[in-house]
Amino acid sequence: MIVGCSVASQYRAAPSIAGPAEYFERALAASAAACERPEAIVRRINLGAGRCGVLHFCDDTLENLLFPPLAHQGVANGGTKPDFKILAWDSLHSGVPMWPPPWTTGDYLSRGEIAGYNDERFRVVFNLDSGVLSFYDADRQIGLWWTQDFAQLPLYERAAPFLLLFHWWHSLRREGSFLLHAAAIGTKNGGALLLAGRSGSGKSTTALASLLDHEWFYVADDYCVIRAEAEGATVHSLYCSAKLDAKMLANFPSLSHSVSSPDGWRDPQGKILLDLHRFFPNRLRKELALRAILLPRVPKERIGSGRNRFIPVGAGAAVRALAPSTLFQLPGAGPNNFRMIAALTNRLPCFQLELGREVAGVPQSLHKFMKRLSSR
Amino acid sequence: MTESLSRTYRVNAPKVIYEDFEDETVLINLDNGSYYNFSESGALIWGRIVSGESIASVIEYLQERFAEAANIALSVEDFVRELVEENLIVKNSSGKTKNIKQGKAQIPSLARFEKPVLQKYSDMQDLLLLDPIHEVDETGWPHALPPEPSAKRVE
Numbered sequence: 001m002i003v004g005c006s007v008a009s010q011y012r013a014a015p016s017i018a019g020p021a022e023y024f025e026r027a028l029a030a031s032a033a034a035c036e037r038p039e040a041i042v043r044r045i046n047l048g049a050g051r052c053g054v055l056h057f058c059d060d061t062l063e064n065l066l067f068p069p070l071a072h073q074g075v076a077n078g079g080t081k082p083d084f085k086i087l088a089w090d091s092l093h094s095g096v097p098m099w100p101p102p103w104t105t106g107d108y109l110s111r112g113e114i115a116g117y118n119d120e121r122f123r124v125v126f127n128l129d130s131g132v133l134s135f136y137d138a139d140r141q142i143g144l145w146w147t148q149d150f151a152q153l154p155l156y157e158r159a160a161p162f163l164l165l166f167h168w169w170h171s172l173r174r175e176g177s178f179l180l181h182a183a184a185i186g187t188k189n190g191g192a193l194l195l196a197g198r199s200g201s202g203k204s205t206t207a208l209a210s211l212l213d214h215e216w217f218y219v220a221d222d223y224c225v226i227r228a229e230a231e232g233a234t235v236h237s238l239y240c241s242a243k244l245d246a247k248m249l250a251n252f253p254s255l256s257h258s259v260s261s262p263d264g265w266r267d268p269q270g271k272i273l274l275d276l277h278r279f280f281p282n283r284l285r286k287e288l289a290l291r292a293i294l295l296p297r298v299p300k301e302r303i304g305s306g307r308n309r310f311i312p313v314g315a316g317a318a319v320r321a322l323a324p325s326t327l328f329q330l331p332g333a334g335p336n337n338f339r340m341i342a343a344l345t346n347r348l349p350c351f352q353l354e355l356g357r358e359v360a361g362v363p364q365s366l367h368k369f370m371k372r373l374s375s376r
Numbered sequence: 377m378t379e380s381l382s383r384t385y386r387v388n389a390p391k392v393i394y395e396d397f398e399d400e401t402v403l404i405n406l407d408n409g410s411y412y413n414f415s416e417s418g419a420l421i422w423g424r425i426v427s428g429e430s431i432a433s434v435i436e437y438l439q440e441r442f443a444e445a446a447n448i449a450l451s452v453e454d455f456v457r458e459l460v461e462e463n464l465i466v467k468n469s470s471g472k473t474k475n476i477k478q479g480k481a482q483i484p485s486l487a488r489f490e491k492p493v494l495q496k497y498s499d500m501q502d503l504l505l506l507d508p509i510h511e512v513d514e515t516g517w518p519h520a521l522p523p524e525p526s527a528k529r530v531e
Contacts, residue, residue: 091515100516108518110407110504128510131519148517198499316400316413320497324404324411328503334406335393342395342402 017102020122024137024144026099031144034058034089034096045073047084047169048225048236048287049177054082055162058089058096062150066161068260069241072277072284084169085142086162092149098133101126111331118332123168125331130157134164138172155267159241160223166238167330170225171337177227177236178340181326183207184219184235184288190370192219192235192288194348195296196321202296202355204244206362208252211242211276213363217285218242218276226290226344233290233344240277240284246270251359291373293318293345294353306357308365313352315345349373381432385425385456385465392464396423403464409501412464418492421455425465431456442489451491458494 017023034040035056041063043055052075057063066088067074091097107115112125123136130153135144143165147153167179183203186192197203210216219235221242227234241260249256249272258279259272276284294310295318323341327333351369355362387394394403400415401422414422417438424434431452438448459465510518 097515098517105510105512105518108510110409126518128518131517133517148515314397314399316397316402316415319395319397319402320411320413323402324409324497324500325503327404327406328409328500334390338393338395338404342397346397 017099020117020119020124023099023102023117023124024122024135027133027135027144027146028087028137028142030096030098031087031089031146034091034094035087037094042077043067043070044075044077044079044082045070046075046286047073049175049227051083052080053084053086053169056085056087058094061093062088062090065150065153065158068275068277069159069161069239072237072240072281073286083141085140086145086165087142088145088162090147090150092151098146098148109331111328113331123164123172123332125164127157130154132157134162136165136168136172138168141169143169155243155271155273159221159243159273160239163223164331166225168332171332174336176229176340177225178337179238179326179330180224180226180322180341180344181222181329182224182322183221184224184237184290185210185366186217186219186235186285186288187215187367187370188217190374191291192285193291193366193370194224194235194293194322195353196293196318197296198321198325200298202298202353204242205248205251205359206294206296206353206355206366208242208244208255209359209362210366211280211283212252212254215367216283216363217288218280218283219285219288226340228340228344228347233347234287235290236287237285240275242274242276243271244274246272290344290348291370293322293348293350295321295351296353296355298355308356308362309354310365310369311352311354313350315342315350317352318345318348318350381435381453382430384428384430384468385460386428386468387426388463388466394422405463409498409504410462411497411500412462413495413497414492416486416492417451417489418455418494420486421452421492422459425456425459428468438489442486445489447491448489451489455492455494462494462496 035058039059041057041060045053045055047053103114103117109115112127114124114126117124121138126133131147133146145162145165170177170179183195184192185207195203195206204221207218207221211218219237223238225236225238227236255274258274260275319342323338326341327337391407392403392405394401396419400413401419403412421434435449435452512518
Protein backbone atom coordinates (compact mmCIF):
# COMPACT_ATOMS: atom_id res chain seq x y z
CA MET A 1 0.00 0.00 0.00
CA ILE A 2 1.21 3.50 -0.85
CA VAL A 3 0.28 5.35 2.28
CA GLY A 4 -0.26 2.71 4.90
CA CYS A 5 -4.04 3.03 4.91
CA SER A 6 -6.80 0.87 3.62
CA VAL A 7 -8.78 2.05 0.63
CA ALA A 8 -12.23 3.01 1.83
CA SER A 9 -14.66 1.28 -0.48
CA GLN A 10 -17.61 3.37 0.61
CA TYR A 11 -16.03 6.79 0.40
CA ARG A 12 -18.65 8.18 -1.97
CA ALA A 13 -21.29 8.08 0.72
CA ALA A 14 -20.08 11.26 2.34
CA PRO A 15 -21.29 11.93 5.82
CA SER A 16 -20.58 15.39 7.19
CA ILE A 17 -16.85 16.07 7.45
CA ALA A 18 -15.64 17.94 10.49
CA GLY A 19 -12.33 19.49 9.47
CA PRO A 20 -9.03 19.12 7.58
CA ALA A 21 -7.87 15.94 9.35
CA GLU A 22 -11.03 14.03 8.53
CA TYR A 23 -11.22 15.32 4.96
CA PHE A 24 -7.55 14.55 4.39
CA GLU A 25 -8.10 10.92 5.43
CA ARG A 26 -10.91 10.56 2.93
CA ALA A 27 -9.02 12.34 0.17
CA LEU A 28 -5.96 10.20 0.93
CA ALA A 29 -8.01 7.01 0.59
CA ALA A 30 -9.33 8.18 -2.79
CA SER A 31 -5.81 9.18 -3.90
CA ALA A 32 -4.44 5.78 -2.87
CA ALA A 33 -7.21 4.06 -4.83
CA ALA A 34 -6.25 6.02 -7.96
CA CYS A 35 -2.50 5.57 -7.52
CA GLU A 36 -2.56 1.86 -6.64
CA ARG A 37 -4.11 0.85 -9.97
CA PRO A 38 -1.93 -1.24 -12.33
CA GLU A 39 -1.56 1.79 -14.67
CA ALA A 40 0.03 3.89 -11.93
CA ILE A 41 3.62 5.12 -12.31
CA VAL A 42 6.12 5.86 -9.53
CA ARG A 43 9.05 8.27 -9.81
CA ARG A 44 11.67 9.31 -7.32
CA ILE A 45 13.35 12.73 -7.21
CA ASN A 46 16.20 14.42 -5.38
CA LEU A 47 15.00 17.29 -3.16
CA GLY A 48 18.46 18.52 -2.17
CA ALA A 49 20.40 18.21 1.09
CA GLY A 50 20.19 14.40 0.91
CA ARG A 51 16.36 14.35 0.90
CA CYS A 52 14.26 12.56 -1.67
CA GLY A 53 10.64 12.51 -2.73
CA VAL A 54 8.44 9.86 -4.32
CA LEU A 55 5.80 10.84 -6.88
CA HIS A 56 2.86 8.52 -7.58
CA PHE A 57 1.00 9.26 -10.82
CA CYS A 58 -2.34 7.61 -11.60
CA ASP A 59 -1.18 6.77 -15.14
CA ASP A 60 1.59 7.37 -17.66
CA THR A 61 -0.27 10.19 -19.45
CA LEU A 62 -0.27 12.28 -16.29
CA GLU A 63 3.34 11.29 -15.64
CA ASN A 64 4.24 12.44 -19.17
CA LEU A 65 2.55 15.77 -18.50
CA LEU A 66 3.96 16.54 -15.07
CA PHE A 67 7.26 14.72 -14.65
CA PRO A 68 9.37 16.33 -17.44
CA PRO A 69 9.93 19.60 -15.47
CA LEU A 70 11.28 17.46 -12.58
CA ALA A 71 13.18 14.94 -14.71
CA HIS A 72 16.62 16.51 -14.14
CA GLN A 73 16.27 15.66 -10.42
CA GLY A 74 15.07 12.11 -11.13
CA VAL A 75 16.83 9.26 -9.31
CA ALA A 76 16.42 5.48 -9.44
CA ASN A 77 13.43 4.05 -7.60
CA GLY A 78 14.00 2.14 -4.39
CA GLY A 79 16.46 2.83 -1.59
CA THR A 80 15.82 4.77 1.55
CA LYS A 81 12.44 5.79 2.90
CA PRO A 82 11.32 8.94 1.07
CA ASP A 83 11.12 12.24 2.96
CA PHE A 84 8.11 13.41 0.96
CA LYS A 85 5.34 11.59 -0.88
CA ILE A 86 3.02 13.06 -3.52
CA LEU A 87 -0.05 11.31 -4.94
CA ALA A 88 -1.16 12.87 -8.24
CA TRP A 89 -4.35 11.85 -10.04
CA ASP A 90 -7.53 12.94 -11.76
CA SER A 91 -11.03 11.49 -11.63
CA LEU A 92 -11.79 11.38 -15.36
CA HIS A 93 -8.90 9.11 -16.34
CA SER A 94 -8.58 7.05 -13.15
CA GLY A 95 -12.32 6.53 -12.74
CA VAL A 96 -11.95 7.30 -9.03
CA PRO A 97 -14.25 10.05 -7.77
CA MET A 98 -13.03 12.66 -5.31
CA TRP A 99 -14.99 13.46 -2.19
CA PRO A 100 -17.12 16.58 -2.64
CA PRO A 101 -15.59 19.57 -0.82
CA PRO A 102 -16.92 19.90 2.72
CA TRP A 103 -16.48 23.69 2.64
CA THR A 104 -18.79 26.26 1.04
CA THR A 105 -18.13 28.64 -1.85
CA GLY A 106 -17.76 31.48 0.65
CA ASP A 107 -14.74 29.79 2.25
CA TYR A 108 -12.28 30.49 -0.59
CA LEU A 109 -9.80 33.16 0.56
CA SER A 110 -7.79 35.62 -1.52
CA ARG A 111 -4.84 33.30 -2.19
CA GLY A 112 -7.04 30.22 -2.81
CA GLU A 113 -6.77 28.90 0.76
CA ILE A 114 -9.86 27.32 2.29
CA ALA A 115 -10.99 29.07 5.48
CA GLY A 116 -10.90 26.73 8.46
CA TYR A 117 -8.85 24.09 6.63
CA ASN A 118 -5.36 25.56 6.96
CA ASP A 119 -3.56 25.11 10.26
CA GLU A 120 -0.14 24.14 11.61
CA ARG A 121 -0.51 20.62 10.24
CA PHE A 122 -2.66 20.88 7.09
CA ARG A 123 -2.55 23.14 4.07
CA VAL A 124 -5.34 23.15 1.45
CA VAL A 125 -5.73 25.27 -1.66
CA PHE A 126 -8.14 24.82 -4.52
CA ASN A 127 -7.01 26.84 -7.54
CA LEU A 128 -10.23 28.17 -9.09
CA ASP A 129 -8.49 28.88 -12.38
CA SER A 130 -6.70 25.57 -12.94
CA GLY A 131 -9.11 23.37 -10.96
CA VAL A 132 -6.24 21.77 -9.04
CA LEU A 133 -6.62 20.77 -5.38
CA SER A 134 -3.36 20.77 -3.39
CA PHE A 135 -3.62 19.24 0.08
CA TYR A 136 -0.67 18.68 2.44
CA ASP A 137 -0.27 16.90 5.76
CA ALA A 138 2.92 18.18 7.43
CA ASP A 139 2.94 15.44 10.07
CA ARG A 140 3.15 12.63 7.55
CA GLN A 141 4.80 14.74 4.80
CA ILE A 142 2.25 13.56 2.25
CA GLY A 143 0.87 15.80 -0.49
CA LEU A 144 -2.27 15.15 -2.54
CA TRP A 145 -2.69 16.66 -6.00
CA TRP A 146 -6.04 16.19 -7.71
CA THR A 147 -8.06 17.64 -10.59
CA GLN A 148 -11.19 16.50 -12.43
CA ASP A 149 -9.55 16.17 -15.86
CA PHE A 150 -5.81 16.63 -16.36
CA ALA A 151 -6.34 17.33 -20.08
CA GLN A 152 -7.68 20.75 -19.00
CA LEU A 153 -4.57 21.83 -17.10
CA PRO A 154 -3.24 25.28 -17.97
CA LEU A 155 0.36 25.67 -19.04
CA TYR A 156 1.57 27.07 -15.72
CA GLU A 157 0.52 23.90 -13.87
CA ARG A 158 2.58 21.86 -16.35
CA ALA A 159 5.59 24.19 -16.12
CA ALA A 160 5.73 24.04 -12.31
CA PRO A 161 3.91 20.92 -11.12
CA PHE A 162 3.19 20.48 -7.38
CA LEU A 163 4.45 24.00 -6.69
CA LEU A 164 2.34 24.50 -3.56
CA LEU A 165 3.12 21.02 -2.21
CA PHE A 166 6.86 21.66 -2.56
CA HIS A 167 6.41 25.11 -0.99
CA TRP A 168 4.61 23.68 2.05
CA TRP A 169 7.02 20.79 2.43
CA HIS A 170 10.04 23.14 2.58
CA SER A 171 8.28 25.84 4.57
CA LEU A 172 6.77 23.64 7.29
CA ARG A 173 9.93 21.61 7.88
CA ARG A 174 11.53 24.82 9.22
CA GLU A 175 15.01 23.68 8.26
CA GLY A 176 16.03 26.90 6.50
CA SER A 177 14.92 26.04 2.96
CA PHE A 178 12.17 27.91 1.13
CA LEU A 179 10.76 28.50 -2.34
CA LEU A 180 11.47 31.78 -4.07
CA HIS A 181 9.98 33.36 -7.18
CA ALA A 182 13.22 34.00 -9.08
CA ALA A 183 15.35 32.71 -11.93
CA ALA A 184 18.92 31.55 -11.33
CA ILE A 185 21.98 31.03 -13.50
CA GLY A 186 25.57 30.21 -12.63
CA THR A 187 29.08 29.32 -13.75
CA LYS A 188 31.13 26.23 -13.02
CA ASN A 189 33.40 27.85 -10.45
CA GLY A 190 31.87 31.26 -9.79
CA GLY A 191 28.57 30.27 -8.19
CA ALA A 192 25.08 31.48 -9.01
CA LEU A 193 23.20 34.71 -9.56
CA LEU A 194 19.56 35.14 -8.62
CA LEU A 195 17.46 37.07 -11.13
CA ALA A 196 14.39 38.75 -9.64
CA GLY A 197 11.63 40.77 -11.22
CA ARG A 198 8.17 40.74 -12.68
CA SER A 199 7.18 39.48 -16.10
CA GLY A 200 8.67 41.81 -18.71
CA SER A 201 11.61 42.86 -16.53
CA GLY A 202 14.07 40.84 -18.65
CA LYS A 203 14.49 38.03 -16.10
CA SER A 204 13.67 35.14 -18.47
CA THR A 205 15.49 36.80 -21.36
CA THR A 206 18.64 37.04 -19.27
CA ALA A 207 18.32 33.44 -18.07
CA LEU A 208 17.67 32.04 -21.55
CA ALA A 209 20.48 34.07 -23.13
CA SER A 210 22.77 32.49 -20.54
CA LEU A 211 21.46 29.00 -21.30
CA LEU A 212 22.76 29.40 -24.85
CA ASP A 213 26.21 30.57 -23.75
CA HIS A 214 28.91 27.98 -23.06
CA GLU A 215 30.15 29.80 -19.92
CA TRP A 216 26.83 29.65 -18.12
CA PHE A 217 24.56 27.04 -16.57
CA TYR A 218 20.84 27.26 -16.08
CA VAL A 219 19.40 26.61 -12.62
CA ALA A 220 15.86 27.98 -12.60
CA ASP A 221 13.42 29.93 -14.72
CA ASP A 222 10.65 31.01 -12.38
CA TYR A 223 10.85 29.23 -9.02
CA CYS A 224 13.80 27.87 -7.11
CA VAL A 225 14.58 26.56 -3.64
CA ILE A 226 16.92 28.55 -1.43
CA ARG A 227 18.80 26.86 1.38
CA ALA A 228 20.27 29.21 3.93
CA GLU A 229 23.10 27.79 6.01
CA ALA A 230 25.72 29.34 8.27
CA GLU A 231 28.45 29.10 5.63
CA GLY A 232 26.32 30.56 2.85
CA ALA A 233 23.16 30.30 0.78
CA THR A 234 22.64 27.86 -2.07
CA VAL A 235 20.09 27.73 -4.85
CA HIS A 236 18.55 24.36 -5.71
CA SER A 237 16.92 23.72 -9.09
CA LEU A 238 13.32 22.62 -8.66
CA TYR A 239 12.18 22.65 -12.31
CA CYS A 240 14.02 22.28 -15.61
CA SER A 241 11.20 23.87 -17.62
CA ALA A 242 11.11 27.43 -18.90
CA LYS A 243 8.16 29.57 -19.90
CA LEU A 244 8.69 32.08 -22.65
CA ASP A 245 6.47 34.63 -24.33
CA ALA A 246 5.84 33.16 -27.79
CA LYS A 247 6.80 36.52 -29.34
CA MET A 248 10.23 36.31 -27.67
CA LEU A 249 11.09 33.08 -29.51
CA ALA A 250 12.28 35.22 -32.43
CA ASN A 251 15.16 36.38 -30.19
CA PHE A 252 16.16 32.75 -29.51
CA PRO A 253 15.75 30.80 -32.78
CA SER A 254 17.94 27.98 -31.43
CA LEU A 255 15.34 27.32 -28.72
CA SER A 256 12.47 26.68 -31.13
CA HIS A 257 13.14 22.90 -31.27
CA SER A 258 12.75 22.58 -27.49
CA VAL A 259 9.15 23.85 -27.35
CA SER A 260 7.04 21.22 -25.62
CA SER A 261 3.62 22.92 -25.61
CA PRO A 262 1.22 20.86 -27.72
CA ASP A 263 -0.86 22.70 -30.28
CA GLY A 264 -3.94 24.22 -28.78
CA TRP A 265 -2.70 23.97 -25.17
CA ARG A 266 -4.46 26.80 -23.46
CA ASP A 267 -2.39 29.68 -22.24
CA PRO A 268 -4.16 33.03 -22.20
CA GLN A 269 -0.87 34.86 -21.67
CA GLY A 270 0.56 33.49 -24.94
CA LYS A 271 3.43 31.65 -23.22
CA ILE A 272 5.15 28.56 -24.54
CA LEU A 273 6.86 25.83 -22.54
CA LEU A 274 10.45 24.71 -23.13
CA ASP A 275 11.75 21.29 -22.09
CA LEU A 276 15.34 22.08 -21.14
CA HIS A 277 16.25 18.72 -19.63
CA ARG A 278 15.52 16.98 -22.91
CA PHE A 279 17.25 19.45 -25.20
CA PHE A 280 19.92 21.09 -23.02
CA PRO A 281 20.83 18.46 -20.40
CA ASN A 282 24.45 19.59 -20.17
CA ARG A 283 23.56 23.22 -19.54
CA LEU A 284 21.58 22.53 -16.35
CA ARG A 285 22.91 22.65 -12.79
CA LYS A 286 21.05 21.13 -9.85
CA GLU A 287 22.55 23.27 -7.10
CA LEU A 288 25.04 26.14 -6.77
CA ALA A 289 26.28 28.53 -4.10
CA LEU A 290 24.69 31.97 -4.40
CA ARG A 291 26.91 34.99 -5.04
CA ALA A 292 24.61 37.95 -5.79
CA ILE A 293 21.08 39.10 -6.56
CA LEU A 294 20.40 40.89 -9.84
CA LEU A 295 17.26 42.86 -10.63
CA PRO A 296 17.09 42.98 -14.46
CA ARG A 297 15.36 45.98 -15.97
CA VAL A 298 14.75 47.03 -19.54
CA PRO A 299 15.12 50.83 -19.48
CA LYS A 300 12.35 52.80 -21.22
CA GLU A 301 14.96 54.81 -23.08
CA ARG A 302 18.41 53.48 -23.72
CA ILE A 303 20.86 56.33 -23.58
CA GLY A 304 24.38 56.34 -25.08
CA SER A 305 25.99 53.02 -25.94
CA GLY A 306 23.10 50.96 -24.57
CA ARG A 307 25.54 48.66 -22.76
CA ASN A 308 24.52 46.44 -19.87
CA ARG A 309 25.05 48.24 -16.57
CA PHE A 310 25.28 46.89 -13.01
CA ILE A 311 24.13 49.43 -10.43
CA PRO A 312 24.42 48.57 -6.70
CA VAL A 313 21.08 48.72 -4.87
CA GLY A 314 20.08 48.16 -1.26
CA ALA A 315 18.61 45.01 0.25
CA GLY A 316 15.21 46.73 0.47
CA ALA A 317 15.00 47.07 -3.33
CA ALA A 318 15.85 43.37 -3.73
CA VAL A 319 13.19 42.41 -1.18
CA ARG A 320 10.59 44.45 -3.06
CA ALA A 321 11.46 42.49 -6.22
CA LEU A 322 11.47 39.09 -4.51
CA ALA A 323 9.09 39.01 -1.58
CA PRO A 324 5.68 40.26 -2.82
CA SER A 325 5.59 38.04 -5.91
CA THR A 326 6.76 35.04 -3.85
CA LEU A 327 4.33 35.61 -1.00
CA PHE A 328 1.28 36.31 -3.16
CA GLN A 329 1.87 33.31 -5.43
CA LEU A 330 2.47 30.86 -2.60
CA PRO A 331 -0.50 30.59 -0.23
CA GLY A 332 0.56 30.00 3.34
CA ALA A 333 3.74 32.04 2.93
CA GLY A 334 3.84 34.66 5.66
CA PRO A 335 6.13 36.39 8.16
CA ASN A 336 8.59 33.50 8.36
CA ASN A 337 9.10 33.41 4.58
CA PHE A 338 9.39 37.22 4.54
CA ARG A 339 12.10 37.09 7.23
CA MET A 340 14.06 34.44 5.32
CA ILE A 341 13.89 36.46 2.08
CA ALA A 342 15.00 39.59 3.97
CA ALA A 343 17.91 37.68 5.54
CA LEU A 344 18.96 36.44 2.09
CA THR A 345 19.02 39.95 0.62
CA ASN A 346 21.01 41.18 3.63
CA ARG A 347 23.75 38.58 3.15
CA LEU A 348 24.19 38.93 -0.65
CA PRO A 349 25.26 41.94 -2.72
CA CYS A 350 22.33 43.30 -4.78
CA PHE A 351 22.51 45.04 -8.16
CA GLN A 352 20.12 46.40 -10.71
CA LEU A 353 21.01 45.03 -14.15
CA GLU A 354 20.07 47.64 -16.71
CA LEU A 355 19.85 45.66 -19.92
CA GLY A 356 21.43 46.99 -23.09
CA ARG A 357 20.37 46.70 -26.69
CA GLU A 358 21.83 43.30 -27.57
CA VAL A 359 20.49 40.19 -25.85
CA ALA A 360 23.46 38.20 -27.15
CA GLY A 361 25.86 40.43 -25.20
CA VAL A 362 24.24 39.75 -21.82
CA PRO A 363 26.14 36.52 -20.92
CA GLN A 364 29.50 38.17 -21.65
CA SER A 365 28.62 41.17 -19.46
CA LEU A 366 27.51 38.80 -16.71
CA HIS A 367 30.81 36.95 -16.98
CA LYS A 368 32.82 40.17 -16.53
CA PHE A 369 30.55 41.08 -13.63
CA MET A 370 31.20 37.69 -11.98
CA LYS A 371 34.95 38.19 -12.31
CA ARG A 372 34.72 41.60 -10.64
CA LEU A 373 32.55 40.07 -7.92
CA SER A 374 35.11 37.31 -7.29
CA SER A 375 37.97 39.80 -6.99
CA ARG A 376 36.16 41.90 -4.37
CA MET B 377 -2.58 67.81 24.00
CA THR B 378 -5.44 66.78 21.70
CA GLU B 379 -6.92 63.31 22.02
CA SER B 380 -5.58 62.22 18.62
CA LEU B 381 -1.98 63.14 19.47
CA SER B 382 -2.04 60.99 22.58
CA ARG B 383 -3.11 57.92 20.60
CA THR B 384 -0.84 54.93 20.19
CA TYR B 385 -0.89 52.42 17.39
CA ARG B 386 0.27 48.90 16.59
CA VAL B 387 1.08 47.09 13.36
CA ASN B 388 -2.05 45.64 11.76
CA ALA B 389 -0.72 42.09 12.23
CA PRO B 390 -1.08 39.41 10.98
CA LYS B 391 -2.39 41.07 7.80
CA VAL B 392 0.61 43.41 7.61
CA ILE B 393 4.21 42.23 7.81
CA TYR B 394 7.31 44.40 7.60
CA GLU B 395 11.09 44.31 7.68
CA ASP B 396 13.58 47.10 8.39
CA PHE B 397 16.62 47.45 6.16
CA GLU B 398 19.56 49.79 6.31
CA ASP B 399 18.12 51.99 3.59
CA GLU B 400 14.35 51.51 3.85
CA THR B 401 11.45 49.72 5.50
CA VAL B 402 9.33 47.38 3.36
CA LEU B 403 5.74 46.51 4.31
CA ILE B 404 3.36 43.97 2.75
CA ASN B 405 -0.40 43.78 3.24
CA LEU B 406 -1.10 40.08 2.74
CA ASP B 407 -4.84 40.70 2.51
CA ASN B 408 -5.03 43.07 -0.44
CA GLY B 409 -1.80 42.56 -2.42
CA SER B 410 -0.37 46.04 -1.79
CA TYR B 411 3.17 46.61 -0.61
CA TYR B 412 4.95 49.75 0.51
CA ASN B 413 8.26 51.28 1.39
CA PHE B 414 9.61 54.40 3.03
CA SER B 415 13.06 55.50 4.04
CA GLU B 416 14.91 57.64 6.56
CA SER B 417 12.48 59.92 8.42
CA GLY B 418 9.60 57.56 7.61
CA ALA B 419 11.53 54.61 9.03
CA LEU B 420 12.38 56.64 12.12
CA ILE B 421 8.73 57.57 12.76
CA TRP B 422 7.51 54.04 11.99
CA GLY B 423 9.96 52.44 14.41
CA ARG B 424 8.76 54.61 17.27
CA ILE B 425 5.03 54.42 16.45
CA VAL B 426 4.95 50.62 16.24
CA SER B 427 6.92 50.43 19.47
CA GLY B 428 3.91 51.99 21.19
CA GLU B 429 5.00 55.61 21.39
CA SER B 430 2.26 58.25 21.07
CA ILE B 431 2.22 60.66 18.14
CA ALA B 432 2.89 63.56 20.54
CA SER B 433 5.92 61.77 21.95
CA VAL B 434 7.32 61.09 18.46
CA ILE B 435 6.85 64.74 17.50
CA GLU B 436 8.54 65.90 20.69
CA TYR B 437 11.48 63.58 20.09
CA LEU B 438 11.92 64.73 16.47
CA GLN B 439 11.60 68.41 17.39
CA GLU B 440 14.34 67.96 19.98
CA ARG B 441 16.59 66.06 17.61
CA PHE B 442 16.01 68.23 14.50
CA ALA B 443 15.56 71.66 16.10
CA GLU B 444 15.93 73.52 12.82
CA ALA B 445 13.43 71.48 10.81
CA ALA B 446 10.08 73.02 9.96
CA ASN B 447 6.64 71.38 9.99
CA ILE B 448 7.70 68.29 11.90
CA ALA B 449 4.35 67.99 13.67
CA LEU B 450 2.37 68.27 10.43
CA SER B 451 4.65 65.79 8.64
CA VAL B 452 4.29 63.20 11.41
CA GLU B 453 0.51 63.61 11.63
CA ASP B 454 0.13 63.33 7.83
CA PHE B 455 2.35 60.26 7.72
CA VAL B 456 0.48 58.50 10.54
CA ARG B 457 -2.85 59.36 8.90
CA GLU B 458 -1.63 57.72 5.66
CA LEU B 459 -0.50 54.62 7.56
CA VAL B 460 -3.94 54.37 9.16
CA GLU B 461 -5.78 54.96 5.86
CA GLU B 462 -3.77 52.16 4.25
CA ASN B 463 -4.62 49.87 7.22
CA LEU B 464 -0.95 49.38 8.01
CA ILE B 465 -1.41 50.37 11.63
CA VAL B 466 -4.46 50.29 13.90
CA LYS B 467 -5.27 52.03 17.16
CA ASN B 468 -3.82 50.42 20.23
CA SER B 469 -6.70 49.43 22.43
CA SER B 470 -4.54 48.77 25.51
CA GLY B 471 -3.91 52.50 25.94
CA LYS B 472 -0.36 51.86 27.16
CA THR B 473 2.21 54.37 26.00
CA LYS B 474 5.96 54.12 25.99
CA ASN B 475 8.64 56.73 25.98
CA ILE B 476 11.43 55.61 23.71
CA LYS B 477 14.37 57.92 23.36
CA GLN B 478 16.53 55.65 21.19
CA GLY B 479 15.61 54.69 17.63
CA LYS B 480 15.96 51.14 16.32
CA ALA B 481 19.45 49.92 15.52
CA GLN B 482 18.73 49.43 11.79
CA ILE B 483 17.71 53.06 11.26
CA PRO B 484 20.66 55.18 10.21
CA SER B 485 21.36 58.36 12.12
CA LEU B 486 19.74 61.05 10.05
CA ALA B 487 21.55 64.29 9.33
CA ARG B 488 18.30 66.13 8.70
CA PHE B 489 14.57 65.59 8.80
CA GLU B 490 12.63 65.40 5.54
CA LYS B 491 8.91 64.91 5.07
CA PRO B 492 8.41 61.12 4.90
CA VAL B 493 6.97 59.57 1.74
CA LEU B 494 4.90 56.38 1.85
CA GLN B 495 5.40 54.71 -1.54
CA LYS B 496 2.61 52.28 -2.47
CA TYR B 497 2.84 49.46 -5.05
CA SER B 498 -0.31 47.73 -6.32
CA ASP B 499 1.14 45.60 -9.13
CA MET B 500 0.60 42.32 -7.26
CA GLN B 501 -3.15 42.63 -6.79
CA ASP B 502 -3.87 40.61 -9.92
CA LEU B 503 -2.33 37.58 -8.17
CA LEU B 504 -5.11 37.60 -5.59
CA LEU B 505 -8.71 36.46 -5.87
CA LEU B 506 -10.06 39.66 -4.36
CA ASP B 507 -13.59 38.81 -5.43
CA PRO B 508 -13.61 35.14 -6.36
CA ILE B 509 -16.63 34.61 -8.60
CA HIS B 510 -17.35 31.01 -9.37
CA GLU B 511 -20.07 28.46 -9.85
CA VAL B 512 -20.22 24.93 -8.51
CA ASP B 513 -20.48 21.88 -10.76
CA GLU B 514 -22.51 18.76 -10.05
CA THR B 515 -19.66 17.20 -8.01
CA GLY B 516 -19.52 20.19 -5.67
CA TRP B 517 -16.24 21.62 -7.03
CA PRO B 518 -16.22 25.26 -8.13
CA HIS B 519 -14.74 26.78 -11.24
CA ALA B 520 -14.11 30.38 -12.17
CA LEU B 521 -16.65 32.04 -14.41
CA PRO B 522 -15.32 33.40 -17.70
CA PRO B 523 -15.34 37.22 -17.82
CA GLU B 524 -18.53 38.76 -19.20
CA PRO B 525 -18.17 39.68 -22.90
CA SER B 526 -19.11 43.30 -22.24
CA ALA B 527 -16.55 43.70 -19.46
CA LYS B 528 -13.41 45.56 -20.48
CA ARG B 529 -10.19 45.22 -18.59
CA VAL B 530 -8.62 48.47 -17.50
CA GLU B 531 -4.92 48.41 -18.41
